[in-house]
Amino acid sequence: MTERRIPLFKEGFELELVQSSAGAAVVQLAVKPSHLNAVGVLHGGAVFTLVDTSMACAIMETLRQGETCVSVEIKVNNVAPVKEGTIVARSAVGHRGRTLVHVETDVRTTHGRLVAKGLGTFFVRTPLTARGA
Amino acid sequence: MTERRIPLFKEGFELELVQSSAGAAVVQLAVKPSHLNAVGVLHGGAVFTLVDTSMACAIMETLRQGETCVSVEIKVNNVAPVKEGTIVARSAVGHRGRTLVHVETDVRTTHGRLVAKGLGTFFVRTPLTARGA
Amino acid sequence: MTERRIPLFKEGFELELVQSSAGAAVVQLAVKPSHLNAVGVLHGGAVFTLVDTSMACAIMETLRQGETCVSVEIKVNNVAPVKEGTIVARSAVGHRGRTLVHVETDVRTTHGRLVAKGLGTFFVRTPLTARGA
Amino acid sequence: MTERRIPLFKEGFELELVQSSAGAAVVQLAVKPSHLNAVGVLHGGAVFTLVDTSMACAIMETLRQGETCVSVEIKVNNVAPVKEGTIVARSAVGHRGRTLVHVETDVRTTHGRLVAKGLGTFFVRTPLTARGA
Numbered sequence: 001m002t003e004r005r006i007p008l009f010k011e012g013f014e015l016e017l018v019q020s021s022a023g024a025a026v027v028q029l030a031v032k033p034s035h036l037n038a039v040g041v042l043h044g045g046a047v048f049t050l051v052d053t054s055m056a057c058a059i060m061e062t063l064r065q066g067e068t069c070v071s072v073e074i075k076v077n078n079v080a081p082v083k084e085g086t087i088v089a090r091s092a093v094g095h096r097g098r099t100l101v102h103v104e105t106d107v108r109t110t111h112g113r114l115v116a117k118g119l120g121t122f123f124v125r126t127p128l129t130a131r132g133a
Numbered sequence: 134m135t136e137r138r139i140p141l142f143k144e145g146f147e148l149e150l151v152q153s154s155a156g157a158a159v160v161q162l163a164v165k166p167s168h169l170n171a172v173g174v175l176h177g178g179a180v181f182t183l184v185d186t187s188m189a190c191a192i193m194e195t196l197r198q199g200e201t202c203v204s205v206e207i208k209v210n211n212v213a214p215v216k217e218g219t220i221v222a223r224s225a226v227g228h229r230g231r232t233l234v235h236v237e238t239d240v241r242t243t244h245g246r247l248v249a250k251g252l253g254t255f256f257v258r259t260p261l262t263a264r265g266a
Numbered sequence: 267m268t269e270r271r272i273p274l275f276k277e278g279f280e281l282e283l284v285q286s287s288a289g290a291a292v293v294q295l296a297v298k299p300s301h302l303n304a305v306g307v308l309h310g311g312a313v314f315t316l317v318d319t320s321m322a323c324a325i326m327e328t329l330r331q332g333e334t335c336v337s338v339e340i341k342v343n344n345v346a347p348v349k350e351g352t353i354v355a356r357s358a359v360g361h362r363g364r365t366l367v368h369v370e371t372d373v374r375t376t377h378g379r380l381v382a383k384g385l386g387t388f389f390v391r392t393p394l395t396a397r398g399a
Numbered sequence: 400m401t402e403r404r405i406p407l408f409k410e411g412f413e414l415e416l417v418q419s420s421a422g423a424a425v426v427q428l429a430v431k432p433s434h435l436n437a438v439g440v441l442h443g444g445a446v447f448t449l450v451d452t453s454m455a456c457a458i459m460e461t462l463r464q465g466e467t468c469v470s471v472e473i474k475v476n477n478v479a480p481v482k483e484g485t486i487v488a489r490s491a492v493g494h495r496g497r498t499l500v501h502v503e504t505d506v507r508t509t510h511g512r513l514v515a516k517g518l519g520t521f522f523v524r525t526p527l528t529a530r531g532a
Binding site for chain 1: 137138139140141142143144145146147148149150160167170171172174176177178179181182183185186189201203204205206207208209210211214
């Protein structure tokens with residue numbers, strides 16, 4: 001039995017929404033040393049946070065007045081490790097149903113090297129469905 | 134075309150490793166207001182960071198001298214939103230192969246309410262395989 | 267440019283629903299040579315079909331009159347290859363919301379060896395939501 | 400306690416490899432009534448079998464003498480239901496490491512309507528690694 005603190009991301013993230021439209025968004029993260037994990041590469045939680053946020057941004061402009069969206073599930077494949085520089089997530093809505101949205105993300109370095117792929121599902125809450133999905 | 138800053142997790146995370154053994158780990162997160170997203174619930178990136186870290190902790194004690202592990206892919210299902218309190222991730226290794234590890238995670242509030250489920254794959258780097266998976 | 271036929275599962279599957287209740291189901295598959303893939307192990311499509319079907323069976327008895335369910339997304343981790351014998355899928359609903367259901371599955375041989383893990387999301391169509399999720 | 404037979408895919412599948420190269424493949428399935436599920440739409444197991452097979456085909460031509468590949472995990476998002484016609488899976492390798500391959504798939508009707516998205520990981524067995532991943 002142990003008890004140990006694991007401090008992470010002590011400076012937080014400063015994501016940057018570069019571009020967005022109805023169904024697509026580009027969001028980037030400038031990697032800082034505080035985003036790296038114990039083995040010196042970008043923590044999976046940082047990549048995921050970027051993916052999740054860019055997916056939400058891509059969906060945002062498809063929402064109507066009063067609607068909000070929440071992520072139901074997201075899967076991320078970590079293709080290649082990153083240690084520094086800026087990574088760019090491009091999310092695109094594959095299908096927007098009445099309440100479900102399928103969205104995918106491609107994360108690359110600014111040099112175009114693939115870093116991660118994401119595939120997720122969001123739920124759109126309307127005044128009607130907000131009573132509990 | 135827009136350009137906008139999205140600051141996240143400005144205080145970072147203080148995860149706590151409550152327990153770990155070869156193939157299992159319990160890690161928890163005390164939710165702070167800075168971990169919430171734009172609609173006032175715990176950001177998916179925070180849940181994922183907890184899941185990913187607890188998975189790595191569960192695998193850690195199965196590693197031999199010189200081995201390290203990296204996450205290949207992780208999927209998280211967000212079952213119920215959280216706004217405050219402490220959430221507890223319990224990760225268990227389902228199978229440990231020579232280089233691949235399948236691991237799953239259950240995230241609950243301290244009252245036992247299911248918050249999220251995770252299912253992931255890690256890769257174990259040995260001096261032999263370190264030349265590039 | 268090629269054009270080639272890939273015949274699969276020419277005898278089909280004879281799944282067996284062993285047990286089911288509201289939120290849980292046990293479904294099994296007796297592996298036949300026609301279920302194996304080109305390298306002689308059970309095809310991923312066979313494992314997935316078992317997982318998907320057992321998930322649906324677990325949800326079935328939670329449905330009310332007029333409701334049906336469809337799978338939104340499913341992920342399967344193939345933990346260990348199988349060549350023969352019977353494999354047993356146990357699915358359990360983790361959370362049943364008004365329209366979304368989170369469900370997970372554990373596939374084992376009859377000797378208890380872990381074969382695969384599944385994690386998925388289903389959508390419940392009611393007369394109200396049937397107009398298009 | 401019940402015991403019930405669930406026969407599926409009694410005619411099997413006749414997939415067709417339309418095109419393949421090192422890192423990409425196009426495989427299609429002509430939907431038959433025996434591929435539909437209890438609610439009259441294409442069974443998730445049929446979509447998955449097509450996705451899995453097309454992923455393997457995309458990887459095949461990247462393999463060297465003596466290497467084989469197995470799927471580690473695959474996730475499929477079912478975007479829209481299908482009842483008839485032919486569906487076409489296009490798989491592309493996102494990254495090919497020494498032993499791990501990240502691959503994604505897009506499934507569409509012949510009219511271009513998105514049916515499903517897949518994201519998966521394969522493991523390449525070489526004479527060296529074949530002793531057990």
